[in-house]
Amino acid sequence: MDKNILNTNVITQIGIMVKDIEKTSQVFADFFGVDKPEAFWTDAVDKTQTEYKGSSTEARARLAFFDMGSLQLELIQPDENPSTWREFLDEKGEGVHHIAFEVKGLTEKIKILEGNQMPLVQKGEFEGGRYAYMDTSKDLKIILELLEID
Template identity: 70%
Template sequence: MDKNILGNRMITQIGLLVNDIDETSQAYADFFGVEKPLWFWTDTVDLAQTEYNGESSVARAKLAFFDMGSLQLELIEPDRHPSTWREHLDKHGEGPHHIAFVVDGMKEKVALMEKNGMPLVQKGEYNGGRYAYMDTFKQLKIMLELLENDK
């Protein structure tokens, strides 16, 4: 395996899959003594250009974020459409889904990871950037999300 594939060792985010984003975000807000964040839907496929397993996908999810200093906690409640979120939640239940890293050069990083046996599972756009979920379970025992923000 190539070394230092991402060029970054700082975990930016931990993503958790949940069945009820309102209930879980309230539990985290109470636990940490912070305000409950508002959740929002990911964009529709025409804006997000979502692809799952190489095909266009209408899958969406409710997201809520807790900023915890240098780390962000993301809660994800997927809709019923096929996605990495829905598949993982159905197979493994609620809990950790991914750890995320900010990268530069998304296409190059994805290609390098695929060359190293870590295939792209899902990708899409968001306001201000793009994401890619890479199947790193075999090597790293968790999914990695790559985040590239527009400059």
């Protein structure tokens, strides 16, 4: 396996799959003594250009973010369309879905990871950047998210 593929070792986000984002957000807010963040829907595929396992998907999710110092907790409640989010929730239930790293050169990083038998599962755009979920579970036992911020 190549070394220092991402050029960082700083985890910026932990993504947690949930069935009820309003309820879970309130539990996290109460637990940490912070305000409950506003949950919102991701944009539609015409903006996000979301692809899941190589095909376009209408998948959307409700998201809520807790900024916890240098780390962000992301709560994700998926819709019913095909996505890594829906697959995870259906097969494994609620829990940690991914850890994320901010990278430069997302397309290059995807190619490097795929060359190390870590395939791209889902990718898309969001206002201010793009993301890619990589299946690194064979070696790293997790889904790894790459975030490229403009």
